[in-house]
Amino acid sequence: MGQFSTPSNESSRGAERRIYTRLRTQIEDGTLVAGAKMVSTRALAAELGVSRTTVTAVYEQLAAEGFLVTSAGKAARVGDVTSTPVAPANIERNEQPPALSAYGQRLAAIKPYSMASPQARIDFRYGSVASRDFPALGWQRAYRTELVKRQPEGEGRLCRALQAYLRRARGLVCEAEQILIVHGSQQGIDLCARLLLNPGDAFVFEEPGYRMARYCFEATGATALPTTVDASGLDTRELPKDQRVRLAYVTPSHQFPMGAVLPIARRLELLNWASRQRAWIIEDDYGGEFRYGQRPIDALQSMDGDARVIYVGTFSKALSPQLRLGYLVLPQELVKVFREAKRLTDRHSPGWEQNVLAALIESGTYERHLRRLRRESERRRNALLGAVEQHLSEFGHLVGMAAGLHGVLLLPTLRPQDEPALQAAALARGVGVYPLAPLFAGAVSAADERPAGLILGYAGLTTQEIDEGVRLLSQVIRDFSDT
CATH class of the missing domain: 3.90.1150.10 (Aspartate Aminotransferase, domain 1)
Incomplete structure (x- = not known):
C-alpha cells in the first residue's frame, strides 16, 4: 500500500477518486488477490494523509460494486472478480446480430438521408426558417407571465385557442377535444402510421413526396402506391381502387415538393374516393399559411362531410422547427385511441410552451x-x-x-x-x-x-x-x- 502518494492539499473528492481508481486497478490485475485482507480504513487514511471519511467512502463504493467484501465487525477482504472474465477485444466472436422486431428490421433497412450542409455559406x-424572424419579445413576455402562474392549464387551453384560430385562418370547424398536441408534425404522422396501417396494407403517396412521411408508413410493413403529381398536384384520376388501401397522404395546400395547390375539383374527387374506399386522408398542411397575392386557401378538412380527413398542422414554419410543437385535428371516432397512443409514447407535449403559444394566439400576437x-x-x-x-x-x-x-x-x-x-x-x-x-x-x-x-x-x-x-x-x- 505504500506506493500511494496523495498530496496533503489535494481536495477530498480528488483524493477519493484517485484512491478508488488505484485500488480497483490493483484488484482487477491481481495485485490484490481474492480473499486478501484489506488494510483498515484508519490505517490507510493515516498512511495516505487523508481523512478516514475519504477512505471509508472508497471502501463502501468498492464493496457496492463487488470488488470488496465487507461484514460487520470484520476486516474488508478483496472480492473474487475473476469468475466472469471479460473477453479480450481482439478475440473474434461468432455472435448473431442483436434481435430486432419486424418493425425494427424495417427501420434498420431505411437508407439514411441527411440534409445538413455544414460547409455551405x-x-x-x-x-429551415430564419432565427431572426422568431417573435422573441412577445414570446419572452408571455413566457414570464405563464411562469408565475401556479397551475398551468396545459393542452386544453392551447386546443381552445387553436380551435378559434383554425376557424378564422383555415376555414376549419372542429371541437377543441378533436385537437391533439404533438411533438411536431412528424410525431403526428408517425401516430397515424402506427394506428391506421398494418403489414400488408397499402397507402397512396404523392410522387414525388415527403420522404420522412413515407418512411413512417413503410415502417409499419404497408406498401406505398406512388401516385403521379402534375402541375395541379395529386392526379386524382390515378387514385387506386385497391382494397388494401387504408390511407392517402397528401399536401393539398402546397404540394411537397413541387408546390402545386390542389384545385377544388380534385379535392372533391379525393374526398369521394376516400368515402368509397373507407380510407383515411392525412392532410399535411405544412405550409398552408404562406400563400402570396391572396388569402391562404381553406383546408381540405373544411370540405370533409364524411369525417375521413386527419389534419396535420405545425408551428415549425411560423415560429421555429426547434419548438417541436404541432397538432392533429382528428375525426371524433379516432380521438380516444390517438390520445391513448400519445400518452403511452411520451405522456404529453411540454406544458409551458403550450401555455405561451396559447397566450400568443389569444392576444392576437401570433396572427x-x-x-x-x-x-x-x-x-x-x-x-x-x-x-x-x-x-x-x-x-x-x-x-x-x-x-x-x-x-x-x-x-x-x-x-x-x-x-x-x-x-x-x-x-x-x-x-x-x-x-x-x-x-x-x-x-x-x-x-x-x-x-x-x-x-x-x-x-x-x-x-x-x-x-x-x-x-x-x-x-x-x-x-x-x-x-
Whole structure:
C-alpha cells in the first residue's frame, strides 16, 4: 500500500477518486488477490494523509460494486472478480446480430438521408426558417407571465385557442377535444402510421413526396402506391381502387415538393374516393399559411362531410422547427385511441410552451407575427424569382412559388443523374442546394426523361444571400452545360 502518494492539499473528492481508481486497478490485475485482507480504513487514511471519511467512502463504493467484501465487525477482504472474465477485444466472436422486431428490421433497412450542409455559406435548405424572424419579445413576455402562474392549464387551453384560430385562418370547424398536441408534425404522422396501417396494407403517396412521411408508413410493413403529381398536384384520376388501401397522404395546400395547390375539383374527387374506399386522408398542411397575392386557401378538412380527413398542422414554419410543437385535428371516432397512443409514447407535449403559444394566439400576437412573416417571406420569394430570372433564365425555371417557403428549380438541359454532382459542385462554392430525385420512390435510372431539379428553400436567407447564392449556382450550372 505504500506506493500511494496523495498530496496533503489535494481536495477530498480528488483524493477519493484517485484512491478508488488505484485500488480497483490493483484488484482487477491481481495485485490484490481474492480473499486478501484489506488494510483498515484508519490505517490507510493515516498512511495516505487523508481523512478516514475519504477512505471509508472508497471502501463502501468498492464493496457496492463487488470488488470488496465487507461484514460487520470484520476486516474488508478483496472480492473474487475473476469468475466472469471479460473477453479480450481482439478475440473474434461468432455472435448473431442483436434481435430486432419486424418493425425494427424495417427501420434498420431505411437508407439514411441527411440534409445538413455544414460547409455551405449560403444554404438554400428547405424546411429551415430564419432565427431572426422568431417573435422573441412577445414570446419572452408571455413566457414570464405563464411562469408565475401556479397551475398551468396545459393542452386544453392551447386546443381552445387553436380551435378559434383554425376557424378564422383555415376555414376549419372542429371541437377543441378533436385537437391533439404533438411533438411536431412528424410525431403526428408517425401516430397515424402506427394506428391506421398494418403489414400488408397499402397507402397512396404523392410522387414525388415527403420522404420522412413515407418512411413512417413503410415502417409499419404497408406498401406505398406512388401516385403521379402534375402541375395541379395529386392526379386524382390515378387514385387506386385497391382494397388494401387504408390511407392517402397528401399536401393539398402546397404540394411537397413541387408546390402545386390542389384545385377544388380534385379535392372533391379525393374526398369521394376516400368515402368509397373507407380510407383515411392525412392532410399535411405544412405550409398552408404562406400563400402570396391572396388569402391562404381553406383546408381540405373544411370540405370533409364524411369525417375521413386527419389534419396535420405545425408551428415549425411560423415560429421555429426547434419548438417541436404541432397538432392533429382528428375525426371524433379516432380521438380516444390517438390520445391513448400519445400518452403511452411520451405522456404529453411540454406544458409551458403550450401555455405561451396559447397566450400568443389569444392576444392576437401570433396572427400579427404571421402577417409580418408573410410579408418578409414574400420579399425573399420575389428575390429568388428575380435572381433566377437574372442569372439562370437560359438554363431553367422555378415552379411551386405561389405558396410555401421553397421552390423547385427545373433544369431541362440536365437529367436527374446529374443532381448529386451539381449539389457537390455548388457546395464547393459555398452554396447548399438539394436534389429532387431522392423524393421519388423509385431509384434514378438512365431511362428517366424528367429534367434535373434542385429544391431551393429561401426562408432562412436574406435577399442579398439569395441573389449571391443564385449567381454562384448559375456558374456551376453553366460549367455543367458547357461540358
